[in-house]
Amino acid sequence: MIYRVLLLLFVTSFITLAPAQPAEAHGYLVRAIPENRAVLERPPTRLQYWFSEALEPEFSIVNLRDQRGEILASGGLNENDNRLLTLRVPDGLPDGAYIVELRPAFASDGHVVAESRVFFVGEEIGGVAGAGVTTSAIPLEVAWRSVAVTSAMILFGTSILYVLVLVPAWGSAKHPAGLLPPRVMRRLNVIFGYALVGAFAANMVGLIQQTMAFFNVDFARALGPEFWGLVRVGSRFGDIWNWRMMFLGVVGGLFLLSLFQRESQPGAVRAYWVANTWMLALVIGSHSVLSHAAGSLLWPWVAVTFDWFHALAVGFWAGGLVALALVLPVALSPYSGDARRQALLAALRRFSPIAFGAVLVVVTTGIYGATNWIFSAADVRTEFGGTLAFKIVLAAALLSFGAWHHIALNPARFARLERLVAGARRLLPTVRIEAVFAVLVLFSASALSATPIPQPDFIVGDVATPNQTRQIGDLTVEMSVVPGGPGVNTHDTRITRDGQNVNGVELVLVNARPDTAFRSPAHILETVEDGLYVTATDDISAAGRWWSVVDLTTPEGEAHRLAFEWDIDSAASVVQSIDPRPQHVLALGLVLAALMWVAYPFVRRGLLALNFDIASVTVAFVAVVVTALVMVGGYIIIQQTRDDYAQSIRPPAQVVNAVLPTQASLERGAALYADYCIEWQRQSRDFNALRARLDTIRDDDLYFVVAEGWRGLAACGAVMEEDQRWDVVNYLRTLVR
Structure with missing residues (x-):
């Protein structure tokens, strides 16, 4: 009866996990310009969409469609x-509704998602809406991943x-071919052979399924080498797949050698088998490289490494248990009574x-992995959270059976629990039940790898892009800072005259932060298309008030000054990494403690070979303490030096410039300079020295030059109001040599 129940549980679990229908993407959109359903006065210059993970360049696309669905x-x-997926918007886009079709292919795990978003030019139009993320854990993907991962774990x-x-x-020298009885080696070879065939077959299907996802074609078309061949050689999935198949090929070769040479070279x-153990660890590692862990926002290489340790531990615990359950009946068949029990105990102990x-490694690395994706209670209620919870329940059941057997194997230590484990005295049947749960755990782990991760609630996908427009005569100048948060930004400047793009304009940009008197080097904007001038900088390093000062020269030679003031919001930054939180540090500590516990027996063997007399121990202790103190002290000194250096090169402004350096400010400053400071030009040596410093001198220092004088230059601003002094400072910047 118990076996029928377990069989029903196995089938039900597989059916439940296979058709998972998640609502989130495997990676996710973290920033969109324009935001979804944005209503714009004029057409955007470019469409830009940032994602949480790196994308496949050959298979990630974005299309712009009109209301009729035609690709523009x-x-x-x-x-x-x-x-970043980006698209240049065609010129002359009329008012109306536009649909953006996104199809990113994530390099970390090969998953492809589809989503459409909408923006409007002019006025919002009813009845037009985008489609949410349509990705789902495809049954074929769940199937091949389940077979591939489970086969690798069993191998x-x-x-x-x-x-x-x-x-x-x-083991016994009486059996030179593998040191085990021939019947046991035959059963091991059968298990290994079937699992190896399953691994090869599942990975071949995986390549076809990935081809279907990348090219959006059906299974029959994906069988064409012109499709799967491109995936194999032109994607990160294909690169890792090639390595995995090579590893499996080596494993297969060594396995065949063990079969063919068991008579001629039994000692080999x-x-x-030992060599295959190492090769199979690499096979499992290839799955970790293409797992969710590769897209972690926190320490991705740590996440991938711990995912690998997790998979190796599951491989020994669950995969080894399945193999043990299949080997025991054959291995114990010649024995009966106490001899049979003693042989079984020898293996189980x-x-x-x-x-x-x-x-221990499975539990701690699992906790660490969960902290990378579960940030709030809402994440637990997602498809990923449900699948993870199901896996935890199955692992807990498997762990319970393991504890039951551990108690049964140590009756003297657990005498009080003798009644509880009375049923486990017949160890072989309960080991088989435990093996069934091990298979369920393996399938649930595979399903989890195909289930989309939840998008953290601190990811803000839609934030308005800083955008301002200035008018100079008949020229319209529109500047956008994209994405508009601290970090690398693109300054897009569109210049038009009566709605027509204007070429041949020279633009020089300087970014400034008044609070710290920081001024960036000058950046020349390049023409990327008719009327569009662009430059990318990392000048904007923090949230707060920033200025973008632009000197514009028309094709006719007319010079103009434009100034834009931005309120930079950190929410507009593209999140590419996060700082560790307390739960991450705690989980990391648990993993390290588990690894140290596992490694202790091997370390202990090395320690026993060392000399532990008082003098040696004292010297070693002092050396360790001194080294630790030097390292900690060095780290503190380096950090303090960095902080001091940063403070010295960019200290807060003593006086903050409150006057935006617009064309009007320059004109007021020129008049004040002519009235009060023209005498400076008679001190040509000092005046020229000041002009030579105008590229590097801070605003507050230049303010004090005007207010208090410098060298032979008199304090011409002594009678001015503060704002007037800043007008003069802004004007002096135009005299740079």
């Missing part, structure tokens, strides 16, 4: 930012079970302590 323009991955579990459990427990069989260490 297409774009792709930005050449300088592998997380690794079988190999490491042979090396660390079966040979030490049952064990060596082949080797397996249990190692499995306990694996469980």
